[in-house]
Amino acid sequence: MILLFRWGWPGLIIFLVLTVVGLLLLIRLAVVWYYNAFLITNQRVILYKQHGLFDRQVMETEYHKIQDVSFYFKGLWQALFHYGSLKIQVLSSETVIIMEKIARPQKIQEIVKTIQNNKSKDNDELSEEELTLLAKKLKARLDPQKLRRLLEG
Numbered sequence: 272m273i274l275l276f277r278w279g280w281p282g283l284i285i286f287l288v289l290t291v292v293g294l295l296l297l298i299r300l301a302v303v304w305y306y307n308a309f310l311i312t313n314q315r316v317i318l319y320k321q322h323g324l325f326d327r328q329v330m331e332t333e334y335h336k337i338q339d340v341s342f343y344f345k346g347l348w349q350a351l352f353h354y355g356s357l358k359i360q361v362l363s364s365e366t367v368i369i370m371e372k373i374a375r376p377q378k379i380q381e382i383v384k385t386i387q388n389n390k391s392k393d394n395d396e397l398s399e400e401e402l403t404l405l406a407k408k409l410k411a412r413l414d415p416q417k418l419r420r421l422l423e424g
Contacts, residue, residue: 299324309370311382316359318368330368334390338362340383342376359383
């Protein structure tokens with residue numbers, strides 16, 4: 272860098288251009304890192320993937336559409352420091368959600384599978400709110416005698 276300053280104005284201009292390019296690359300790296308997110312909710316799995324400053328991809332799937340959840344470590348460092356990739360295969364689709372370089376992917380796989388299993392068990396039963404809403408709709412549509420016969424029979 273000192274050599275650039277010895278060149279006078281041309282060296283200073285080259286230095287400033289390199290500094291601006293370096294700052295822009297650093298800002299891009301920070302934006303891509305900051306806006307990448309992998310969310311596990313009680314309804315679905317969502318992946319926000321920022322590829323550049325103005326290039327974002329959002330992938331989501333509900334638990335009943337998940338066919339397979341797997342993780343893998345690639346290389347010695349990932350195995351030693353317990354970070355790797357998580358892969359979610361969507362049912363009846365070629366869509367694959369891959370989250371790379373995440374900490375403890377095996378733990379996240381267990382969480383997703385646990386929620387998926389709980390969701391499949393819960394799908395057979397209606398929640399208290401759903402039952403209350405269903406009862407109110409039935410009561411509104413049926414006259415009292417028909418409702419009584421339905422409840423008794």
